[in-house]
Amino acid sequence: MKKLLSIFAVVAFAFSAHAGTLDDVKNRGFLKCGVTTGLAGFAAPDDSGEWAGLDADMCRAVAVAVFGDRSKVEFITTTGKSRFPTLASGEVDMLARNTTWTISRDVNLGFEFVGVNFYDGQGFMVPSALGVSSATELDGATVCIQTGTTTELNLADFFRLNGISYEALPIETNDEGKENLFAGRCDVYTTDASGLSSTRAAASNPDKWVVLPEIISKEPLGPLVRHGDHQWGDVVRWSLNAMIIAEELGITSENVDAQTSSNVPEVLRLLGVEGNYGEMLELSNDWAYQIIKQIGNYSESYEANVGPDTPLEIARGLNALWTQGGILYAPPFR
């Protein structure tokens, strides 16, 4: 019996193709990256049908790190509910999908959050005609809420804590939320503040909507991979860190070529001129150079997708570098 069991274990092991995600990705020739079903600024198809946004850039950065080519990525849309099974089953190699890092997801669900690419918090958006100026005035309101999210739990906690009642209208995707809010089926839409800005930017008349001042939770959003594949986790983690470090060091997609002859040791290490950090990750030595060249540093990605000059108009705030009043911080590159 024991022998039989161990045979099964071996067979089962062979069937679970997650022994080395990096090798799988390399053999396949492209990266499968789980993103939202469409959230402007984070991951949504642009006018030419190309996926664009902060999360989309995250996926592309990993593709560049592995293949040196930003187009070697297949975007797979996932809902708030389908994202975890999709990742767990190996249908995608990683998620970059506005996903909040929590203990239960990190520990109990068997995933590994590799960092934070956007510090967010949950907010509320209402029609300005409603005349509401604070979330504590929302007693009795109907609230549209995406199911299967941390925001759903925060919402219940917030109303319970403040002793006010509400009616939840559970919806699946951001688009459904928009539709129900704009039709007046719900009074309030609650999700991460960035998501609200994105929704507001998509409205026909953004001035008709206000985001209330309360931020009721911490929502560190970041990319995640399956637990247990540390090599692959490292690749994704350092792809993100490379973009943050590049901003710290003032390397941009424009000056990256000039920077290869810099005299700053960390710049040379990052760009692969010195040391063999690429080899350690089983990547080519110019992986970080390629990320910066093809995608840009964190700031470039931020400003192009969600920054003050975009329809989303989100100030850097917490997402500024630690040296500039924010909390964005990457471990040293050495």
Next chain:
Amino acid sequence: MRSNLGFFSDEKFRSIFFQTLVVGLFALGLFFVISTTSYNLEKRNIATGWSFLQNPAGFDISFSPFLEFKSTDTHLKVYFVGVLNTLLVSITGCIAATILGFILGIVRLSSNWLLSRLVYIYVEFSRNVPLLLQIILWYSILIQLPRVKQSLQVLDVFYISNRGLYSPRPIFESGFSYVSIAIVLALISSFLINRWAKKRQDKTGQQFPVFSSSIGLIFIVPLILFFILGSPLSFEHPELKGFNFKGGLVIRPEFIAMFLALSIYTAAFISEIVRAGIMSVSKGQREASAAIGLKQTWIMRLIIIPQALRVIVPPLTSQYLNLTKNSSLGIAVGYADLVHGFGGISLNQTGQAIECMAIVMATYLSISLTISFFMNIYNRSIQFKEK
């Protein structure tokens, strides 16, 4: 050589051998699936077990007409809320689909060309458009109704908006229990009268006005009692306060969309089953009953329908099963049924997909088997009794 094949030429042995082989392979397959699953779950550090049922849910469910639900309640309670909501839409849907289906099936056979063509178009349309699209269509129409502040007012007491249909809620006062008892007694006695009248008619041929006397018993007697007791019933009217109506009864657009889509879709199938059932009764039956001078309505009720039912009931049962299972599409419009609440939100918040799905599947299985059980009893009661 011959002696080696001796076993195999024995039919009994062969049959046992192959049956054992099939069962063995099945058990082996099952064992493989279970062991692979548990091995992989463990390998990926995914929690297993049933203890999550006792953990607080942490989220709210607003549509729970039968149980009070708070975010501090357990996932187990989420399950019960889901089961009740599934049963609510399934039972009301089955009743409405049956009534509509019977009417349409009979109208389809009517000699009125326009009516029967209209039913034909209806049947072909609703049978051939995916149910999910119909649910979304109804919901999209319903949320285009006026906003809550501009609700349509009907008869001064009903309010219609895209938040649902608000109506007054009856509040039963102390004396009302006597009225309810009177109604129950009236129902029982009409049933007894009906039986007695049937027996008497069989014996003597004399008829008794069962219908009118039952109406009198069920409606008029309790009504008189109601006024004697000083109308022990009042209504709580919905009032627009702040964001929503407060008080009153409300039927949500999510429920209405599910109810309409399920019953209209299934009614199309039922009407075809009814039509087939009626057409299966030979023409001679109708002609013979007309020849002995029975009224048209009597021919239908006493001759055609009882014979048609034998053909109608078995496929009707499977339509009930379909409707119940189709109610799991509630997730498309945010109707908090079993799949959406427990099999969706709880699953997602706890991450225990296998446990949640196993429970949901077992529940649908039990509901379906229960429906089949009762429909089979009914089916047996209407079959020809060979004497």
